Amino acid sequence: MCECDRCEQLLQSFLDRQLDEWERAEAEEHLVRCSYCRRRYVFEEKLRMYVRQSVVDEPMRPELKLKLAALRVEL
């Protein structure tokens, strides 16, 4: 297996921060050297960032918080 295949295998888990220290070091080392994988990494990272940000603008309404608190069972 060439290094890029291995990097591809690690890429998604790397981006989702699910790798152990050893695997992370392996992926990072390859990313430093390989511009193709680095480009993919940057792209995938941006995609995740957009997904994360796409909900930030709509916080829960205070009314809902009150409704939830009202659901508490009477002692």
Next chain:
Amino acid sequence: MSETEAEQTDARRIATEARDRVRFEEEALELADQVYRVARHLSGSREEAEDLVQETYARAFRSWRSFMPGTNLRAWLLRILTNLNIDRGRRRQRAPDVQSLEANDYYLADRLEERGGPISEEERVDERLSQDSIVDALSEVPHDFRDVLVLVDIGNFTYQDTAQILDIPIGTVMSRLHRARRILKRQLAEEAVDSV
């Protein structure tokens, strides 16, 4: 044990249980913003998300005894939420075109490349991605795949926690996540190319 002693023991037990319950409810309510965030992404609208969150909390408060203290309360709440979401039959989306998804994992970049020459610089892709297009594209990802994406990306859950919440093997979490991102990229590619 005398009758009075038995009564006292009983009273202490009731008091302890009441304290535990109040603590549980307070901790659950502190997580409401995070639970809502996930619900908002699993649902089509704010109203649906609010219903789902209310139903989740109503059920959680009723069955608080089945929560094991010391375990992950956020995961426990989201497990209720995702199950309710499934029960409500919110799976009316069309099945994904699986075959074309297998073709290329780097679909968006490739489509943009076809259209506008090589994208050596990430800015070009960036320019064409917008917040709105992500929201639209996400809504096109079928629920089974989107649930996983939302839990990992929005909920910041590990693959392991996500597997527990959805009650599926960890390998399935990874494959659904991969599939969800492919669909997302394909949708974005189509939107981006259409808007050029």
